[in-house]
Amino acid sequence: KGQTILRIDDAKLSQEVARLEAMVAQSETTWNRVQTLYEEENIGSEIDYLTAKYAFDQNKSALASLLVDLENTEIIAPFNGVVETIFVEEGEMVAPGMPAIRLIGAEQFVISAGVPARYANVVELGDRVDVWFDTQVQDTLAGTIVYVANSIDPSNRTFKIDIRLPSGQSYYKVDMIANLRLNTLSLDQAVVVSEEFVYSKDDGYVMYVKESNSEGKDIARERKVELGPSFKTEVVINQGLVPGDEIITIGSAFLNDGVRINVVNSTGPVLAFD
Template identity: 60%
Template sequence: MKKFNYLIALSLSVLVSACSGDNAEMAESGDELVKSVNVVTQDVKPRTFTSYVRVIGTVETSNDIMISAEVNGRVMSYAVSEGEQVRKGQTIVKIDDAKLRQEKARLEALASQAKENYERLKRIYEEDGIGSEIEYLNAKYNYEQMNSSLESIKVDLANTSIKAPFKGKLESRMVEVGEMVAAGTPVIRLIGSEDYIISAGVPARYADVVQTGDDVSVWFDTQDSDTLNTPIAYTGSSINPQNRTFRIEVDLPQKANQYKVDMIANLRLNTLRRDSVLAISEEYIYSKRNGYVVYVLSQNEKGDPVASEIVVELGPSYKTDVIIEKGLMPDDKLITIGSAFLDDGMRVTVKESASTEIASN
């Protein structure tokens, strides 16, 4: 009999020890043992809830173009080296124009001949009444065609000099001296020296919350400079069907040499701001058959501290914070540490915590 009593006592000791290991205690109430879980609480306070989305953008400039040849020919020379600044209207590339000059001389002769023939037939037809009207008109049209061909050659000759359409920097040369190019062949890339922007695509689901004028935080992984805070300068009105995003643009400070075209930028956009809401960490929210629940500190009929299971309605979330739309009330004592071991009505023992309020952002 003594051995049997000893085994019972040993079993009870092990059971109490196991509960303590799971952050629980056994409290004696009369002749019965009542399970009590050690918990920590925090006062639920209204606060401002904000959510953000991070997108990746690239640095661009409105003056970043590939300039192509407009005539066929061999590249004769470059007047500017890569990386050099150019003035608007400055010649950058010269294409061989020898054949075009010969063609111009030929057309000038033909045009002169056609003009003399036209004027002669016109004079004798109008003054002397000699010849037919059709001959006179044919001579007129032939002269006009020759003159038009001559003007076209003059345009081609002018296009053998590729000039800068704006002030900028010669970024790269696509062909080398001596290479043949055809009309439409890219020859140089020219980048404007000012007015840099960041272009990014924002997911379509944020189309109703991201607007022109909203503040954006911008930073670069390749730079140690502080984060820029600047407004959205442009918001696109269409959705890209390929990736389901819409375009936004952010202006960068002018004449800032640290920015380079095609640099990768990080942008943080505010997608939601709500004041005076109740928001808690998602780790204290539990899914049950009747929805989502949290545990708050309450009392039973005897006045003992117990956990009360509250069904809550969830709202928007950001990172680990979730807005509680319904269920919680201001100044409710939310059970945080130890809540994972609770059921509705379970006895609890409240322990001290370094903070008794939910930190606000």
């Protein structure tokens, strides 16, 4: 950081600076003389006075502008990194906006991603994000959201977030594709089941649980359930089940309400958790 990594040939600009420095010195001398004669001895006209003053000011401004151009002939590294690619050859003409080098940072990496607009009210700065790469599936990293955009991209209806990765890892590569997992919902207590045991029926959803009839025989009881959020193949049941219900799994797709069942394997109630 702070080192010069590329310099544009400034020979012509340096000569122009020397020429303007001479013009500034000459116009300053002229201005001082005209000012003294006009203000102290009342010699000369106001036009001569103003012409000398403005000529001096114009030359100073031109010199200041050229010095800025001279400073811009150097490209300074804005951060610590390694020059990976040089896009121009020595002696080649370059233009403003033309890529010259590619500098890869060596200390801090950031992942940029687009999040669907429906999560705009739950993603915040400082949130933890689980990150893993296809080349390092066994290592899940804990990143932190350091930027959340204030606008939605109209082309894909997402908003941008940036995640800072932990430092000290050697296998990060620029342009790697990362997998992210964000926590968009937290529930203190919930009943969660596999979606394969939830069936659509009469504009709603049902599940089958084990109950006993008046004779003490095991039967399938149809329960209408209200679904909540889902993740992968699991879904939250908002209403219709309670902790302790025994869900019928194997063969449940062929059941009707009140059908006698034969329990061959019971894993016990494991629906409710914190």
